[in-house]
Amino acid sequence: MRLVSDLDAALTPFRSRPGASAVVVDFDGTLAPIVNDPAAARPVEGSTEVLERLVGRYALVALVSGRPVEFLRPLVPDGVVLAGLYGLEVVRDGQRLDHPGAGAWREVVTDVVRSSIDRGPAGMEVESKGLSLTLHYRNHPEIADEVREWARRQAARSGLEARPAKMSVELHPPIPADKGTALEALVDDLDNVLYIGDDHGDLPAFDALDRLARAGVTVLRVAVAGEEAPDELVARADLLVDGPTGVLDVLRRLAAD
Numbered sequence: 001m002r003l004v005s006d007l008d009a010a011l012t013p014f015r016s017r018p019g020a021s022a023v024v025v026d027f028d029g030t031l032a033p034i035v036n037d038p039a040a041a042r043p044v045e046g047s048t049e050v051l052e053r054l055v056g057r058y059a060l061v062a063l064v065s066g067r068p069v070e071f072l073r074p075l076v077p078d079g080v081v082l083a084g085l086y087g088l089e090v091v092r093d094g095q096r097l098d099h100p101g102a103g104a105w106r107e108v109v110t111d112v113v114r115s116s117i118d119r120g121p122a123g124m125e126v127e128s129k130g131l132s133l134t135l136h137y138r139n140h141p142e143i144a145d146e147v148r149e150w151a152r153r154q155a156a157r158s159g160l161e162a163r164p165a166k167m168s169v170e171l172h173p174p175i176p177a178d179k180g181t182a183l184e185a186l187v188d189d190l191d192n193v194l195y196i197g198d199d200h201g202d203l204p205a206f207d208a209l210d211r212l213a214r215a216g217v218t219v220l221r222v223a224v225a226g227e228e229a230p231d232e233l234v235a236r237a238d239l240l241v242d243g244p245t246g247v248l249d250v251l252r253r254l255a256a257d
Contacts, residue, residue: 087182
């Protein structure tokens with residue numbers, strides 16, 4: 001682990017050249033605290049104001065999330081670029097663009113959602129996202145193995161891909177889209193890219209940062225530490241922060257005059 005010892009120094013390339021810099025964050029567990037009811041998740045208090053300041057200053061301010069863009073849209077200021085469902089849905093400059101190969105999977109996802117609600121393990125919570133779904137066991141951790149096995153079987157019969165997440169399993173269309181491809185599609189030719197995440201799904205974003213760094217881009221890998229943070233994400237981070245309040249501190253420093 002190569003942790004930065006001076007946060008302000010690490011942020012200097014971004015603050016000194018905001019017009020050439022990207023600030024990209026995850027949502028759940030990063031900008032918003034993890035909650036038992038996924039529908040109740042909201043950004044940490046104070047984030048709206050700081051995001052508004054960042055949008056007015058930086059070349060790109062974006063959320064890259066497993067959530068649908070229509071869930072995220074009301075929660076952040078105008079000007080924040082949204083890459084939802086790991087880049088299958090994107091809203092930029094007020095225009096929404098869905099991945100051209102994703103639409104065909106909506107009926108498949110709907111079928112798996114219905115099957116999971118009707119016949120899945122007792123206590124499992126099913127979150128439908130239109131183009132993907134998440135099977136939660138946060139409120140019943142004792143059924144974790146049952147949920148994972150159910151997800152494996154549903155992936156095998158439907159063609160969807162199962163991906164691990166915090167106290168849950170996600171099922172996605174077999175399309176080469178993840179937070180890494182989403183990040184690279186957003187940052188264009190910017191010179192400085194910062195990404196903040198907290199979960200397994202953020203590892204591809206760190207992979208993308210590695211590729212960008214090899215191409216000469218200045219990058220900063222930030223991980224939200226905690227009991228549920230994947231060891232690999234923590235080990236690869238340049239900077240660890242403590243929960244969404246720690247994320248907010250980083251964003252405030254980026255926005256400071």
